[in-house]
Amino acid sequence: MSNHHTILLVEDEVESGEMLANFLEMDGFEVLWAKDGKQAFKFIDERAGDLHLAILDIMVPHHDGKEICKKIRQHPVVFEIPVLFLTARDEEKDEIEGLELGADDYIKKPASLNLIKAHVESLLRRQNPEKNNWVKFDRVYLDLDAKEMYIDEELIDLTHTEYIIAEMIFQHPKRVYSRQDILAHISDEDKFIFDRTVDVHVKNLRLKMKDEGKLIKTYRGVGYGFNKEFLHI
Numbered sequence: 001m002s003n004h005h006t007i008l009l010v011e012d013e014v015e016s017g018e019m020l021a022n023f024l025e026m027d028g029f030e031v032l033w034a035k036d037g038k039q040a041f042k043f044i045d046e047r048a049g050d051l052h053l054a055i056l057d058i059m060v061p062h063h064d065g066k067e068i069c070k071k072i073r074q075h076p077v078v079f080e081i082p083v084l085f086l087t088a089r090d091e092e093k094d095e096i097e098g099l100e101l102g103a104d105d106y107i108k109k110p111a112s113l114n115l116i117k118a119h120v121e122s123l124l125r126r127q128n129p130e131k132n133n134w135v136k137f138d139r140v141y142l143d144l145d146a147k148e149m150y151i152d153e154e155l156i157d158l159t160h161t162e163y164i165i166a167e168m169i170f171q172h173p174k175r176v177y178s179r180q181d182i183l184a185h186i187s188d189e190d191k192f193i194f195d196r197t198v199d200v201h202v203k204n205l206r207l208k209m210k211d212e213g214k215l216i217k218t219y220r221g222v223g224y225g226f227n228k229e230f231l232h233i
Contacts, residue, residue: 005052005124010040010068011086016109020055023113024120037063041071044133045152049134053123055116056103058087060141066101071147074226076141077134078151081163086116120161126143135170138230140212142170151212161186164222165198173226176179176219198224 007024011017012035021031032047034040034094037060041146044051054072056065064069069083088109105119123165141150147163149156158166164186168177177185179198186201202224206213217227 004028006032006050007120007121008040008043008047008051008054008056009033010037010056010060010065012036012057013140020113020116024117025145026179027117029120035062036061036135037068039062044068044071044078045076045139048075049136051078051081053082053084053120054078055084055086060083066097069101069103074153076143076153076155077136077147082126084116085215086111086121116216129198135167137170137173137215138212140170140209142216144171151208151209156208158205158208159201162199162208165201166205166216169224169226173231176222176225178223182222 007029009017009021009024009031011033014035017033021033023228024031030050031097032043032051040056040060041063054068056068058065058079060068064086065087067078069085071084072078073079083103084105084107085103086107086109104123107116107119135142135144139152142148143150144167147160147167149166165182168182168185181226182198182201202216202218206216209215215227215230217223217225
């Protein structure tokens with residue numbers, strides 16, 4: 001199959017991890033290899049929009065494979081990607097627990113590289129090829145299809161108008177919008193818009209975003225836009 005997929009590989013055994021990562025990369029996959037749970041969490045947080053599948057060893061330092069699987073299933077962006085447990089633990093209860101946590105497949109070590117690749121390709125074929133459209137800055141995710149905002153794994157309860165303003169600003173972070181620009185964009189979306197001011201909508205949006213409200217800046221005398229100090233996060 002033609003591969004334009006990124007795989008999160010969590011494996012603390014250097015020789016095994018290097019062999020599998022190299023094998024998959026030769027077949028056209030991009031592999032993000034984490035040698036422990038902390039590094040896996042970092043990849044999930046920073047590269048969530050790129051991930052298509054995860055291969056997890058259960059026994060790894062800091063956060064084990066089960067914890068990593070749980071984080072994936074609770075994450076707003078990667079919660080639907082296939083998860084494959086690859087582990088030397090062969091007790092049936094471990095396999096059952098892994099599947100109950102949301103794993104899609106379970107391979108016992110030792111396993112041939114070709115067998116692992118076959119399982120990976122089978123899982124990817126079952127996936128919906130249409131991935132959600134996401135915009136991410138810092139800890140904030142916008143799901144452009146569902147019209148939802150998440151901060152880390154928490155869904156933020158925005159009004160439709162607040163979401164539309166956030167989407168304008170996050171999709172075009174180099175642009176500053178005047179109040180009239182924003183009003184023109186949202187007036188058809190919210191019939192009550194003329195009963196409120198744009199300033200109130202932006203204030204409420206920032207309050208709901210808490211610490212991440214810093215990403216939206218007031219440009220005095222102009223309007224609102226993305227805080228350019230954070231464009232390189």
